[in-house]
Amino acid sequence: MIGSTLRRVTPQLLILGVVLLMNLAVFPGFFTIEFQNGRLFGNLIDVLNRGAPVALLSIGMTLVIATKGIDLSVGAVMAIAGAVAASVVTGGAGWFTALLAALAAGLLCGLWNGILVAIFRVQPIVATLVLMVAGRGIAQLITEGKIMTFLNEGLIHLGAGTVAGVPTPILIWLAMGTLVTLIVRHTALGMLIESIGVNETASRLAGINSRVLLVTVYLVSGFCAALAGVIVAADIKGADANNAGLWMELDAILAVVIGGNSLLGGRFSIVASLLGALIIQSVNSVILLSGMPPEFNLVIKALIIIVILVIQSPTVKHALYLLRASAGSAVPDAKEMGRNAPSAKETRP
C-alpha cells in the first residue's frame, strides 16, 4: 500500500522538491529551522502552517471531485464557520463550544450542497455556486459586516498556538488527512466513491447507495472547510467575513488538480492533493521571499503552475515514456508497460 502510494505521488514529490529548491535559490536560509519562543520557527514550518487552510479544503475537495462533482462553496463556508465561532465565543461560551458550533455550521452547509446534488440532481457546479455567493452574505450578516474580534485563548490557540512546539494548524491538517485517508482506504468507501465518479448509474445498478455517498462527500467537504475557517479566524483573532477564504476554493481545486486527480472523477489520492496544497504554498513562498514587486505575483504563480500542469499532462507523460523506452531496451516488457504507460494506468481497477 505504501509502495503504491509512493509511486502514485512521485511526480508531486519531485515538483515539491524543485519548488523548494527554488525557494532555497531566492533565500539561502530557507531550510533553517530554529526553536524560538517555545515554537518551531522557519520558512519550512511557515509553508506547512500557511498551507493548512488549502490542505484541509483539498481533503474534502478530493472526495467531491472523485464523484465527478465540485464544491465551489468552501471559501464561503470558511467565512461562515469563522463568523459562527467568533460570535459564539464573544457571546461568552468556551472555545470548544465555539469549535463545535462552527463545525456544525460547516456540516449544515455540506448537507445543503449534498441534498441539492444528490436528491434534486442539480449540477454540482451550479448547486455549490449558490452557497458560494450567498454564504459570504450569511457570514456578513453574522458579523454585521465588521471584523469580529475575540480574545479567547483556547480558540486563538487553534490558529496561532503550538502543541509541543509545532503550530496547531499543521497538526490539524495532518490528523484530518490521515484520518480521512485511513477511512477511505481501509474500507471499501474509497472504491465506492470512485465508482460513482466513473459511472454513477452503473454503480447504483450494482447496489451502491449513491445518494448517501454523495451527501457524505459534501458533508466531509463542509466539515473540512469549517475547520479551515476556524483556523483562519483564530490566526488573526477575528472573523473577517469579507476576506476569509476569499477565492480559496480555486486554490483547493488547483491543489487537487496538481495532485494529478482528474476533474472527471474516478481514481483519487488524498496524499497527492495534500502535496498539491504544499506545492501551491511553496510557490507563494518563492514569490514572497524573492522580493519581486507585487505586480509580478500572479504572473510568476501562473507561470510556475502552467509548467507543473504541462509536465503532468498525458501528452508529456507519454512522450517521456516513449523517450525512456527507446533509451532502454528497444521493446519494454509487458510488465514495465503496465506500470508506466499512462493509458494502461488509467484503466487499472
Next chain:
Amino acid sequence: MKLKSTLLASTMALVPLSALAADKTVGFSQIGSESGWRAAETTVTKQQAEERGIDLKFADAQQKQENQIKAVRSFIAQGVDAILLAPVVATGWDSVLEEAQDAEIPVILLDRTVDAPDDLYMTAVTSDLVHEGEVAGNWLQDEMAGADCRVVELQGTTGSSPAIDRKKGFEMGIEDAPNIEIVRSQTGDFTRAQGKVVMESFLKAEGAENICALYAHNDDMAVGAIQAIKEAGATPGTDIKIVSIDSVPDIHLAMLAGEANATVELTPNMAGPAFDVLEAYWADGTMPPKWIQTESKLYTLEDDNQAIYDNKKSLGY
C-alpha cells in the same frame, strides 16, 4: 402632506437661528455597509445633519450602482434641496447627474469621484491619498531624526488607487531622508490575514533585528503584522516602529498597548465639509471649488487613544 408642512412650519418657528439649513432636505445615497469605515461615515453624516437641523433622507444601495441611480432619481422626484452621493463605481453617472442638474439640485460627491464632466456636480469631498502617505512618511522621518532605518512596506491591493497613491505619498514623505530605506515591499491585500502572512516572510527574509519600521497602507494589515512580529519574538512598537493609515478603532487599541506608533486618519466626516459648502451656497450662492480635501490627521502615542477608541467604536466601526 398638509401635516408635514405644518410640522415644517412649526420647526422653523421654534428654531429661527438655524433656519437657514433647518428647512432643507438632503438625500444621501450611500454605497452600502462594505466596511466599518463606511458604517462610521453613515453615522457621522446622520449626526452632522441632525446637528444642523437638516432633514436627511438616507438610501443604502447595497453595493449596487442601479440602486444608487434609483435612489438619486427618487430624491429628484421628491424635490430635495441637495444630494450627497458616495459613488460605488466611477463610470455611468452622466445621465442621472444631468437629470439632477435639470432639476437644479446640487450634487456633492463623497469619498470617491466619478468619470463625468465636473460641471455635472457641485464639488467632491475626498481625502488626498498621496497626502496620507506623505504624513506617514514625514512622521517616520521626524521619529528617526537621522538614524538609519530599514523599512518594510505592506501595500494595499495591487493596482488599486489607495495602494498606488499611499506608496507614492510615503516615498515623497521620506524623500529628504537618505537614512530611511524601503528594503521590502509586498502586497497584503488590505487584509489582516495577508498582512500577517507577508510580515512573517519579511521577518524571516530580513531578520527581525534588521527591520526598524513597518509602513502599512491600512491599519488592518498593521494589526495582522503586529501578531506576526510578536510570534517572531520581537516587540512591535519598540523593536519595530509601526505606522499605518485609516485610524480604525483596533489600531488605537494596539497604540494603547504600545504595539503601534502612529496612524493617519481617513476621516469618516465627509458630510461635515459638504454641509458647510451647501449652507454657504444656500446663504448667498457661493460656489465651492471642485475638490474639497479632508484633513489627514496624524495620531501618535501622545494622543488619548482610549478616548479615540471609545469614540470611534460608538460611530459603528
